[in-house]
Amino acid sequence: MVPETFATDAGLDRDDDDFDPVFEEDDPALPDHRYLDRELSWLAFNKRVLELAEDESLPTLERSNFLAIFASNLDEFFMVRVAGLKRRIATGIAVPTNNGRSPSEALADILVAAHELQSRHAAVWHDLVAPALDEAGVTVVTWDSLDDQVKSNLGDYFSSQIFPVLMPLAVDPAHPFPYISGLSLNLSIRVRNTKTGREEFARLKVPQMLPRFVAVDTATEPERVRYITLEDLIANHLDYLFPGMEVIEHHVFRVTRNEDVEIEEDEAENLIQALERELLRRRFGPPIRLEITDDMDDVTLGLLVRELDITDREVYRLPAPLDLGGLFSLGSLDRPDLRYPKHVPATALQLQPSEPNGKADLFAAISAGDVLVHHPYESFATSVQAFLEQAAADPNVLAIKQTLYRTSGDSPIIEALIDAAEAGKQVLALVEIKARFDEQNNITWARKLEKAGVHVVYGLVGLKTHCKLALVIRQEGNTLRHYSHIGTGNYNPKTSRIYEDFGLFTADDQVGKDLTRLFNELSGYAIEKKFKRLLVAPLHLRKGLLKAIDAERRNAEAGRPSGIRIKVNSIVDEAIIDGLYRASQAGVPIDIWVRGICALKPGVPGMSETIRVRSVLGRYLEHSRIFSFAGDGDPKTYIGSADMMHRNLDRRVEALVRLTDPKHLSEIQSLFDLAMDEGTMSWYLDSDGTWVRHATGGEGQRLIDLQEKVMRSIATRRRSRSRR
Numbered sequence: 001m002v003p004e005t006f007a008t009d010a011g012l013d014r015d016d017d018d019f020d021p022v023f024e025e026d027d028p029a030l031p032d033h034r035y036l037d038r039e040l041s042w043l044a045f046n047k048r049v050l051e052l053a054e055d056e057s058l059p060t061l062e063r064s065n066f067l068a069i070f071a072s073n074l075d076e077f078f079m080v081r082v083a084g085l086k087r088r089i090a091t092g093i094a095v096p097t098n099n100g101r102s103p104s105e106a107l108a109d110i111l112v113a114a115h116e117l118q119s120r121h122a123a124v125w126h127d128l129v130a131p132a133l134d135e136a137g138v139t140v141v142t143w144d145s146l147d148d149q150v151k152s153n154l155g156d157y158f159s160s161q162i163f164p165v166l167m168p169l170a171v172d173p174a175h176p177f178p179y180i181s182g183l184s185l186n187l188s189i190r191v192r193n194t195k196t197g198r199e200e201f202a203r204l205k206v207p208q209m210l211p212r213f214v215a216v217d218t219a220t221e222p223e224r225v226r227y228i229t230l231e232d233l234i235a236n237h238l239d240y241l242f243p244g245m246e247v248i249e250h251h252v253f254r255v256t257r258n259e260d261v262e263i264e265e266d267e268a269e270n271l272i273q274a275l276e277r278e279l280l281r282r283r284f285g286p287p288i289r290l291e292i293t294d295d296m297d298d299v300t301l302g303l304l305v306r307e308l309d310i311t312d313r314e315v316y317r318l319p320a321p322l323d324l325g326g327l328f329s330l331g332s333l334d335r336p337d338l339r340y341p342k343h344v345p346a347t348a349l350q351l352q353p354s355e356p357n358g359k360a361d362l363f364a365a366i367s368a369g370d371v372l373v374h375h376p377y378e379s380f381a382t383s384v385q386a387f388l389e390q391a392a393a394d395p396n397v398l399a400i401k402q403t404l405y406r407t408s409g410d411s412p413i414i415e416a417l418i419d420a421a422e423a424g425k426q427v428l429a430l431v432e433i434k435a436r437f438d439e440q441n442n443i444t445w446a447r448k449l450e451k452a453g454v455h456v457v458y459g460l461v462g463l464k465t466h467c468k469l470a471l472v473i474r475q476e477g478n479t480l481r482h483y484s485h486i487g488t489g490n491y492n493p494k495t496s497r498i499y500e501d502f503g504l505f506t507a508d509d510q511v512g513k514d515l516t517r518l519f520n521e522l523s524g525y526a527i528e529k530k531f532k533r534l535l536v537a538p539l540h541l542r543k544g545l546l547k548a549i550d551a552e553r554r555n556a557e558a559g560r561p562s563g564i565r566i567k568v569n570s571i572v573d574e575a576i577i578d579g580l581y582r583a584s585q586a587g588v589p590i591d592i593w594v595r596g597i598c599a600l601k602p603g604v605p606g607m608s609e610t611i612r613v614r615s616v617l618g619r620y621l622e623h624s625r626i627f628s629f630a631g632d633g634d635p636k637t638y639i640g641s642a643d644m645m646h647r648n649l650d651r652r653v654e655a656l657v658r659l660t661d662p663k664h665l666s667e668i669q670s671l672f673d674l675a676m677d678e679g680t681m682s683w684y685l686d687s688d689g690t691w692v693r694h695a696t697g698g699e700g701q702r703l704i705d706l707q708e709k710v711m712r713s714i715a716t717r718r719r720s721r722s723r724r
Contacts, residue, residue, distance in 0.1 A: 030581055031607060035098045035599040036689045038572050039081055039106060043113045044691050045596040046073050048617050048683055050117065051693055053124050057702065060132045061338040062619075064327045067129060070121055071325035074114070075183060075256060078289050082110060083258035086288060098574065098599055111313050118291075122318045136338055137224040138330070140321075141216060143236045146228075150216060154228070158237045162210065166234065168241045171201045177307040178203055182257035182285065185231055185323055188300045189238060191245040199248065201303060204241065206231045206252075212326035225333070229321045251296040253304060254322050258285030291316045291323075340619050345379035345497075346714050351386070362387050362505075363394070363474060366483055371505040372664045375489065376620060377714040380496035384470075384503060385412050387485060391472045392420035398480070399426035399473040401519045403465055405490050413491045418452040427454045430522050432465045457523045463538060465522060466648065467641045467655035468503075471515040482512020486534075486657040488624040488639055499623040500707070502639045504657055504664075508533070511657065522653065537654035541642055542575060544656075548629045548636060549579040555632045556586040563630035564590045565672045569623065570597035571644040584610045591676050594685075595622045597645075601687045613685035614675055618707045626668060627656065637665050671710070680704045 052058060053066040089103045097106045130140060143151070168189070169178045180186060185206035192199050213227035231252050238247045287308045292301060294317045305315065336342065350371045353360040360382070365371060373383045389412065391397045400420050404413075421427040431446040450456045468487035473480055489501030514531045535544040555562040564583060571577065571592065577600045584590055590611040592600065602611040616622055628637040640656030642648045659665055674680055681703040683691045696702055 027578060029585070030578060031604075033099055034581065034601060034604075034607065035574065035577065036601055037097055037099050037101065037106065037109070038597050038599050039085070039097075039110050040113060041597045041599060041689065042077060042081065043110070043117060044689065045615075046070055046077070047117060048615060048691060048693070049073065050121055050124060052617060054128060055695070056128075056132070057695075059337075059339050060129070060136050061138075061330060061333065061335060062340055063129050064133060064330055067121065067125055068325050068327040071323065072328075074118070074121075075325065078114075078256045079182070079259040079285075082107070082114075083285065083288050085110070087258065098572070108313075115316065118316050118318060121324065125324055126319060136335070138333065138335070138338070139224075139226045140213065141226050141228055143228065143232050146216065154214070154216065154233060155237065157214070158233060159240065162207075162230075162234065163237070163240055165207050165210070166204060166241060168202050168204045171203065180255045180287075180308065181205075182255060182259055183323075184208060184254065186253050186255075187231065187235060187238075188249075188251050188253055188296070188304065189242070189247065190249040190300060191242050191247050194244060194246055200245075201300075202242070204234070204238075206234060212329050227330075229326075231321065249297055249300060251300055252293045252320060252322050253296070254291040255287050255308060256289035256291075257287055287314075289314055289316060291318060293320045293322060294318060295320075343376075343711060345376050345381075346717075347382040348373045348378045349717065351383055360386070362390050363481075363483060363507075366505045367481075367507045370508065370659075370661045370664065372659065372661070372667065373503045373505070374667075374710070374714070375496050375501045375503065376498065377500075377711050380493055381412075383505070384485060384487070384491065384496075385416070385493060387472075387483075387505065388413055388416040388470065389419075391474075391483075392416040392423065392425070394474065396475045397425060397472055398475055399428075399471075401428040401430075401469075401471040401473075401515070402491070403430045403432070403467055403469045403522075405432045405464075405466055405468070411491070411493055413493065414449065417449060417454055421449075421453040428519065428523060429454050429456050430465055430519070431456055431458060455523075464647075464652045466652040467518075467536075469515055469518070469655060471512065471519060473512075481507060482509060482516070483507055484511045484515050486511070486515075486640065486655060488626075488641060498620055500620045502624045502626070504639060504659065506657075508660075518655065533658045533660075535638060535640070535656040535658075537642055537648060537652060538650050541654055541656060542573065542649045545576060545627060546579050548627070549576070549583050551631070552588045552629055553579075553583040553586045555630070556583070556588045560632045561630050562586075562588045562632070563628075564588055565593075565626070565628040565669075566591070566644075567593040567622075567624060567626040567672070567675075569595045569625070569643045572597055572599045573644045573646060573649055574599075576644045576649075580611065581607050584608045591672060593622075593626075593672065593675050598685055601689070602685055603687045608687075612676060615683040615685070615691065616675055616681075616706050617683070618681075618705060620707050625656075626672075628668060628672070635665055637668050639668075674704070674706055674709065677704070680706050682706070 049066055049070045053063045053070065055063065085103060085107050089107065096102060133139065146154070171177050180203070187204040187206065189202045189204060190199060191202065210230055212230050214230055214233055216226035216228050235250050238250060287310050290304060290308060290310050292304070292315060296317070301315070305312070348371060350365045350368070351360050351362060388400070391400055397420070400417065402417065417427050417429055429449050431449070446456050468489060468491065470485040470491070472483040474483060484506050485503055487501060487503035489496065489499050489503070510532045511534070514534045517531065518534065518536060535541045549564060552562040552564050564580065571594055580590055580600065585607065588610060592598070592602070592611060592613045594613060594615055595617065598613055600608070600611065600613065602608050602613045624639065625642055626637065626639050629635065637659045638656035639659060640654060642654035642656060648654055659668070675682065679697070681695050683693050685691055694703060
């Protein structure tokens with residue numbers, strides 16, 4: 001249900017009434033089956049992550065990290081996307097996919113592709129990354145490779161640090177098959193009673209709170225360390241747990257469950273209580289994937305398949321170790337030689353203090369002109385964080401309003417809002433407690449904010465609030481000034497170090513009024529009809545973008561300059577894709593820069609010949625969303641929070657803001673020029689959905705790394721400023 005506050009024309013000026021583009025499924029100007037499957041496209045994205053792990057030119061621990069990212073990504077894909085598809089098939093509500101295939105066919109394709117990727121993932125670890133780590137002095141060993149003295153030392157460690165927390169669970173007529181929690185590592189154990197000869201089965205959960213990789217050597221050399229997996233260490237001390245019994249077989253397995261959350265908000269009297277109940281229920285979702293080590297015997301496998309009620313095609317037989325997401329733990333190694341060179345973010349030029357040891361006045365800087373900040377190349381701490389901290393401490397600031405989608409529990413952003421409220425300022429925090437997999441964290445710090453006197457609201461029924469907005473109201477003489485921040489990324493100091501995002505600071509009064517109206521819609525019952533510099537979902541963002549796309553089509557047909565450039569995490573929305581196809585048919589040059597899913601087919605004769613699609617993956621996660629239109633000499637460029645997906649355009653509150661400073665427009669265009677340049681390392685999408693990596697030139701030279709070049713460019717810009 002769309003709430004009344006968004007049921008009126010709250011997006012664009014009324015002069016857009018003559019433009020009402022509609023998605024036509026049977027548009028005769030466009031061929032059938034013109035979209036790529038979104039789920040297979042997502043798996044193709046994760047394959048690109050895996051290709052980074054395969055790249056021998058990257059630092060070794062970074063390759064290990066990409067293996068962990070791949071594993072974590074795939075876990076979430078199964079928990080949400082595969083689980084959701086299975087649920088819809090089971091309930092009979094599934095509809096054909098965007099490319100016309102039945103849900104059952106789509107699921108079969110997904111499972112085949114997932115099996116291939118998981119096997120390749122394991123092979124990359126065993127054949128490429130583990131040997132490279134070993135060569136660099138970081139070795140993951142097995143128990144059988146150790147000498148007696150080391151085994152004795154590890155035995156002492158096991159008995160004192162591990163054994164006390166283990167809980168073996170027997171399975172027999174008096175002990176039913178235990179619940180297997182999602183994503184936990186487990187040992188299946190078959191033992192024989194030496195007196196009766198009776199065989200029994202037991203399950204042992206590998207404690208998640210203990211280190212996944214245990215240091216083998218007590219006095220390790222800095223340049224040479226050895227580790228053994230926790231499950232391998234436990235498996236070789238099962239006699240501690242089953243004295244008097246003979247251990248016949250032991251194997252490692254892992255279950256993935258449906259962990260999506262569904263809440264009937266219209267029927268929920270208290271959204272937080274309903275969500276907390278659903279989070280408890282999440283732990284008991286049905287199994288959707290069973291990973292086993294390749295040495296598991298058929299008797300044990302048969303028992304697991306039967307008790308978990310899982311099909312053979314949902315079983316993934318892999319070489320140990322399972323769950324390579326555990327490789328994240330190697331990140332604590334003090335080996336800078338095996339990592340990307342350290343990067344210290346620069347402070348944006350406009351936000352630098354006038355004196356070397358002085359403190360910047362961010363309000364004065366923003367008053368002087370719009371400031372566009374590019375994270376993580378430019379500092380989050382000296383821009384967004386400093387903006388809110390200064391607002392909290394400034395006696396002239398009367399109010400702060402902010403949306404919070406994801407942030408860290410110890411965030412200085414949260415502390416700044418609390419400080420502001422305790423100082424008597426009006427503080428509004430719109431907390432999205434339905435942010436997937438961050439629900440419990442968001443509930444915790446939302447309650448902390450409430451206790452401090454912050455006005456906390458939880459958004460609109462039926463919609464997630466995903467926009468990234470902050471508004472500060474400041475008394476300056478006899479007037480109130482609006483200081484606004486609109487970003488493409490979350491207010492999260494931790495992820496800001498690895499997520500690429502843009503943020504606009506502006507004292508433009510019109511933007512401030514737009515945000516005031518939008519916050520009123522989100523927290524109250526105001527019904528506003530117009531925004532001047534914003535495009536807002538769910539009702540008007542798609543409409544505004546389609547209008548801009550169609551304007552480029554008309555420009556091209558009239559022989560005027562035209563062009564479209566879009567950077568997103570994912571592009572799936574059929575209406576947007578069809579609008580781009582029509583623009584391409586008119587000859588509009590279109591560049592799409594996408595990190596993840598892309599359902600658009602580029603380069604198809606007669607449909608998308610002028611469309612190029614590129615993907616850039618690397619040290620940082622490309623996260624910003626940019627929409628740029630040539631505008632026949634009057635360019636229009638927007639940044640904001642929205643991807644081109646149904647959920648963003650129809651079921652979320654999103655906001656894009658138009659950039660107006662010519663320097664900012666030039667910076668965005670230069671970034672696109674670099675991303676689309678044939679000399680830049682990236683993946684090219686073919687019309688059949690195949691992504692091809694372009695990492696080296698014709699003579700074998702390594703192509704330009706976009707992120708490294710942007711990093712150097714911004715650092716050079718900072719140094720030139722300091723010399724002046």
